[in-house]
Amino acid sequence: MxxxxxxxxxxxxxARPPGDKSISHRALIMGALAEGETRIESLLEGDxxxxxxxxxxxxxxxxxxxxxxxxxxxxxxxxxxPTETVDCGNSGTGARLLIGAxxxxxxxxxxxxxxxxxxxxxxRVIAPLSQMGARFDGKQNCLPLIVHGGALKGITYRSPISxxxxxxxxxxxxxxxxxxxxxxEPERSRDHTERMLKVFGADFDYVEIDGxxxxxxxxxxxxxxxxxxxxxxxxxxxxxxxAFDRREIGSAGGGRAREPAAAWVLRxxxxxxxxxxxxxxxxxxxxxxxxFGCESFEAAWRDTAARxxxxxxxxxxxxxxxxxxxxxxxxxxxxxxxxVKESDRITLMVDGLRACGVDAEELPDGLVVNGRGPxxxxxxxxxxxxxxxxxxxxxxxxxxxxxxxxxxxNADMIATSFPGFSAFMQSLGADIAKL
Ligand code: S3P
Numbered sequence: 001m002x003x004x005x006x007x008x009x010x011x012x013x014x015a016r017p018p019g020d021k022s023i024s025h026r027a028l029i030m031g032a033l034a035e036g037e038t039r040i041e042s043l044l045e046g047d048x049x050x051x052x053x054x055x056x057x058x059x060x061x062x063x064x065x066x067x068x069x070x071x072x073x074x075x076x077x078x079x080x081x082p083t084e085t086v087d088c089g090n091s092g093t094g095a096r097l098l099i100g101a102x103x104x105x106x107x108x109x110x111x112x113x114x115x116x117x118x119x120x121x122x123x124r125v126i127a128p129l130s131q132m133g134a135r136f137d138g139k140q141n142c143l144p145l146i147v148h149g150g151a152l153k154g155i156t157y158r159s160p161i162s163x164x165x166x167x168x169x170x171x172x173x174x175x176x177x178x179x180x181x182x183x184x185e186p187e188r189s190r191d192h193t194e195r196m197l198k199v200f201g202a203d204f205d206y207v208e209i210d211g212x213x214x215x216x217x218x219x220x221x222x223x224x225x226x227x228x229x230x231x232x233x234x235x236x237x238x239x240x241x242x243a244f245d246r247r248e249i250g251s252a253g254g255g256r257a258r259e260p261a262a263a264w265v266l267r268x269x270x271x272x273x274x275x276x277x278x279x280x281x282x283x284x285x286x287x288x289x290x291x292f293g294c295e296s297f298e299a300a301w302r303d304t305a306a307r308x309x310x311x312x313x314x315x316x317x318x319x320x321x322x323x324x325x326x327x328x329x330x331x332x333x334x335x336x337x338x339x340v341k342e343s344d345r346i347t348l349m350v351d352g353l354r355a356c357g358v359d360a361e362e363l364p365d366g367l368v369v370n371g372r373g374p375x376x377x378x379x380x381x382x383x384x385x386x387x388x389x390x391x392x393x394x395x396x397x398x399x400x401x402x403x404x405x406x407x408x409x410n411a412d413m414i415a416t417s418f419p420g421f422s423a424f425m426q427s428l429g430a431d432i433a434k435l
Contacts, residue, residue: 001434002382003392003411003422005399008431015424017236019044019069019229021417022164022192025052025093027227029101030200031073032061033175036224038073043229045069047416048091055098058082059109075224078176081107085144088113090342090387090416093165095143096125097193100169103134104152104176112144116342116387125169128157132173132181154179154218156209161337162310164189167215174217175202182207182216189310191215199225234314234390235418239428241318242397309334313341316366317394320349324358325401326371336365342413343388352395355381356402380404389413393421400430407435 024044029052031038043049045068056073057063060080064072079102086102086109088095095113099122102109112118123141130136132152138145154177157170162185171193174181194215197204200222206213309316316335323330338345346367353360357378359370372378379402383395392408399406414421422432 001411002407002409003396003432004405004407004435005396005430005432006405007400007402008429011239011242011400011425011428011430013428015239015427017231017233017239017424018046018418018420020192020232021046021048021234022093022190022232023196023227023229024049025091025097026168026192026196027229028052028056028063028071028073029097029172030196030222031224031227032056032059032063032075033078033101033172034073034075034200034222034224035077036075038075038224039226040069040071040073041226041228042069042231043071044232044417044419046419047089048094051087051089051091052094052098055082055086055088055094058084058086059098059102069229073224075222077221079105079107079149082109085110085112088117088143090114090117090389090413092117092120092341095120096122096165096169097172099125099145099147100129101172101175103129103132103147103149103169103173105149108146108148110144110146118143120342121340124159124161124163124166128155128159128166128170129173131155131157132170132177134173152177154181156180156182156184158184159186161185162187162189163337164191164193164310168193171197171215171217175220175222177219180207180216180218182209182214184209184214185310187310189313196227197222199227201225232417237315237318238393238397238418238421239425241322242400242425242428242430310337313337314390317345317349317390318397320353320360320367320369321394321398323369323371324353324356324360324377324398325374326369328371330369330371331363332366332368333363334365338366341388341390343386343391345388345391348384348386348388348391349394352381352383352391352398355383356395356398356406357381375401375403377402378404379406382407382409385410385413387413389416389418393418396425396432400425400432 019042021044027040053063060076062074126136135148167183170183202220203218207216350360350362361368385392392411
């Protein structure tokens with residue numbers, strides 16, 4: 001399905017973004033590993049998470065959808081041999097976390113995914129899990145692959161990349177390994193797994209190594225718990241970025257290791273942001289009446305780029321789109337991981353920005369956008385998305401502010417992370433239409 005976005009005046013309203021994708025995957029996986037009932041409220045009902053729900057069933061858990069966003073998982077205290085291939089769809093998070101969780105059980109599980117997921121690197125989890133004792137069959141470290149699980153030994157893993165997916169795969173495997181399992185990453189990635197392991201009752205703490213604290217888990221039994229899933233800050237970033245005037249966007253997850261993207265997209269929003277805790281999960285309410293991209297946020301960005309990049313990796317496509325409306329240059333570095341997401345997001349953002357009349361340039365680990373200033377982006381292009389949901393949403397938001405409409409060639413994959421995106425944006429006054 002092609003979608004076209006055009007300027008139709010300022011958006012207005014109040015809305016809650018869909019549930020956090022990271023927390024939704026983890027609630028289902030940990031619920032399946034646990035004994036007893038995990039009742040999940042506000043689960044993201046996107047395609048990625050639905051694949052993980054199906055996987056949880058294949059590994060032996062009872063998974064029921066009771067109502068909109070209300071799911072109940074009854075785990076049996078571990079993973080059983082699946083009877084079919086575990087299809088992770090488009091989801092790198094689902095695949096890598098499930099592979100980690102499965103690796104410590106006596107089973108052989110075949111994992112597969114769609115064309116995009118089949119191209120994404122799995123060696124990043126195969127390497128540490130092999131060190132722990134798991135065995136893998138497959139070609140070139142990509143899906144499809146078979147994991148042969150069994151008795152694992154805990155390790156201290158120094159990950160070469162800052163990745164929550166890698167950290168989580170290793171910690172989930174460590175739940176059923178001999179001894180302690182610790183993960184050291186160069187910069188801190190999102191910490192949902194750590195927070196949730198504690199909530200599910202795991203033997204989990206932080207250990208100081210080389211002057212910093214790193215997550216450590218020991219063999220533990222998890223117990224089912226109620227989980228409330230907050231809104232997804234990576235999804236909230238799109239409507240927040242599309243706000244030209246006064247906007248109010250419900251609540252979304254936050255916390256130290258999950259930078260409120262909107263605070264970066266509209267950096268002054270942070271001033272109005274209030275943080276509070278709801279049932280153990282940090283949340284932020286964001287509101288802004290600032291002008292869209294009216295200033296360059298380069299200086300603030302430059303100070304902290306590499307340190308912040310892993311925690312807000314999913315927000316760079318929309319950040320680059322917003323940068324087109326800023327005055328002056330925005331230089332994003334320290335984000336090489338963007339090349340191995342659902343698409344090579346650096347190349348696709350640069351190509352799309354250029355097609356919309358914005359001067360942009362690739363860097364090995366990021367991009368440079370020469371902002372044209374507010375109200376000065378031409379648009380008027382059809383964008384190649386390669387089926388990447390965040391590329392599609394970013395250019396639709398760009399089209400809401402550009403002089404000429406912007407079309408995306410395929411918007412179907414938006415449903416992986418933000419089901420109902422068009423209707424959500426329309427409810428705030430956006431002009432987004434099917435072609
Ligand atoms: C996620 C981690 C991120 C992110 C993905 C969700 C997670 O990937 O891109 O959308 O839930 O663990 P990495 O931290 O592995 O780069």
